Amino acid sequence: MKKIINRLTVIGSGAMGSQIAMVSALAGIDVYLRDISEESLRKAEESLNGHMKKRILKGKLSSQEVEEAFSRLHFVTSLEEALNDTEFVIEAIVENLEVKRQLFSEVDKLVSEDVIIATNSSTIVSSKLADATKRPHKVCNLHFFNPVLVMELVEVVKGLHTSNETAATAVEFVKQINKTPILLKKEISGFVANRILGALIDEAIYLLENDVATVEEIDLACKKALNHPIGPFALLDLTGIDVNYYIRQILYEETGDESKKPQRIIKEKYFNGEYGRKTGKGFYTYS
Template identity: 70%
Template sequence: MNIEQINHISVIGSGAMGSQIAMVCALAGYEVTLQDINEESLAKAKESLTGHMERRIKKGRLTVDEVNRAFNRLSFENKLEEAVKETDYVIEAIVEKVDVKRELFQQLDELTPPHTILATNSSTIVSSQIADATKRPEKVCNMHFFNPALVMELVEVVQGPHTSEETANVTVELTNKINKRPILLKKEISGFVANRILGKLMNEAIYLLENEIATPEEIDLACTKALNHPIGPFALIDLTGLDVHYNVRMQRYEESGNEEDKPSETIIEKVERGELGRKAGKGFYTYS
């Protein structure tokens, strides 16, 4: 398998991350199928991508022709078999739950051509927890994009002990082809590089909040204006989703057994109230 053999990419999961990964690949010239069993989610994904592209046209970042060509290369499909039967590369972007991912990868192994590489976008679940659900563990790896995928440049490629050099190298080359910057981790570790560093920042931010030392607004302001971060930790949690943050922390806790890895009481309470961030209209901030 080499980079020239990749002509079609399938992205599984049409949430904000999956839909934007699909558009990134389509803008780079690949034929792409975005798959989700939920038709409503697919419709929302198409509407959201249309809005993103219209804004880029208005700002002069893309032309109408470039956007039209990208949408012509991008198809939306609710049947998994149809989405992957002739694909060369799969990027999974579904819920952060090991059992759900394992079930999907087992299906993908049966439905995709033998040469197809199967990547997970997960930043928490290393691919060695999924690879043995397939008969091609050497073709399974992590390919982790950052939210929002249309904007963020970095992609973390993780080569597990089961992942072949060929799969890792092709994934790094593909990352370059879709105009992203790859880093290749030769060893698995939960959270990889960026999110392990970010996790320490998040922990301290929530500590300051829960001990009534500062408000979310003040903590975010300290990060953006003193540390020169583009976005504060609470605004970032709202952007990615408090439910995503909760699931990531629970996954890490289940792996480590360390109580410190559990989601904070603040996060748990907000998730229980349905305050999931931007997508719900309220998280640490309120959105119109």
């Protein structure tokens, strides 16, 4: 029997968390978006308002649909308030294992025993978080892609600790919010999409560092020959060169494999504070 989620908690109001909350509210779910910072919540609401206004102008959504979605979206700092009577929890906070484990432990104590606690992380598998709770069978990865309002795919990752029922409920939830799920039957670093993308980006950086072609030419090849909507360097600028740096550092620390370390050009950009769009400069310059 399909379980319909009526009340959702999203913890972390950054770009990922706020947009996960918005797509869920648009799908008719009562959503509590929680962050420890009032300022972060204010910025999240402001950003979402901007995104929704653009969709109204483009005719993708009506003013009434947006108004109703915002009426279902609650911005709160209290963890207890966010979790009260919740049916499903999605964590989208900083990519720090100890901080996540602490949060999972706190959430576990405050929600009923049938509630699933999912992490949006693409780098920290849920088996590293599950034992911080008394419900490891109710813990999984639910990996959305940036920007969540646009990207359709969600990866549901089933660890050895995750029950079949939890995985099935997570898959149904993804469908409920009008996204497309794929179910990974086992944990693997980077999951599916990012493993394939990572190989592409690694090769693009190799070609650049070895002076085979320019940033613009490599991006153009991916767009015009492979039919990708955006080139790998433009994508790095969009998602954040700092994020790529952190992910590669984590992979290196986990594996000890020197090839997983951030590449020379990534390190240069990172230490120069050139993270991409968010800083106005990365592989490209932005006004």
